[in-house]
Amino acid sequence: MAKKSAVNRNEAVKALVEKFAAKRAELKAIATDESLPLEERFAARLKLAKLPRNSAPTRIRNRCEVTGRPRAFYRKLKMSRISLRKLANEGQIPGMTKASW
Numbered sequence: 618m619a620k621k622s623a624v625n626r627n628e629a630v631k632a633l634v635e636k637f638a639a640k641r642a643e644l645k646a647i648a649t650d651e652s653l654p655l656e657e658r659f660a661a662r663l664k665l666a667k668l669p670r671n672s673a674p675t676r677i678r679n680r681c682e683v684t685g686r687p688r689a690f691y692r693k694l695k696m697s698r699i700s701l702r703k704l705a706n707e708g709q710i711p712g713m714t715k716a717s718w
Contacts, residue, residue, distance in 0.1 A: 619685030627678050630671045637672035641665065 647653065647661035670676065679690045681697035689698040696704075705713045 619680065619687065621685075623687070624680060624685040627680055630676050630678075633669055633672045634674050634677060637668055638674075641668060641672060644668075 644661045644665040648658050648665060650658065678687050679692065680687050681690060681700050682695045683700040683704075684697060686697040686699065690696070691698065691701060694701060701710070704710050706715065
């Protein structure tokens with residue numbers, strides 16, 4: 618089990634990303650638009666830099682929904698390899714069986 622503080626911090630980052638997503642997208646569009654004057658694009662970059670760092674989507678850490686483990690994460694299943702193996706052995710995941718040949 619991961620530390621609850623780490624899991625809670627990640628949830629707070631997700632909330633910030635969601636809160637600032639529209640503003641961040643708008644400023645990025647202005648900053649990358651070549652038809653606008655350089656000063657306006659630079660001002661948009663400065664405003665973008667003033668936003669909280671944790672509002673950037675790259676700050677979100679993929680964590681297992683069962684244990685909170687940050688490593689060995691399967692995106693499709695939203696869980697770590699350890700949780701996946703445990704649940705599969707218990708027969709909790711439909712269609713997944715232990716390999717034998």
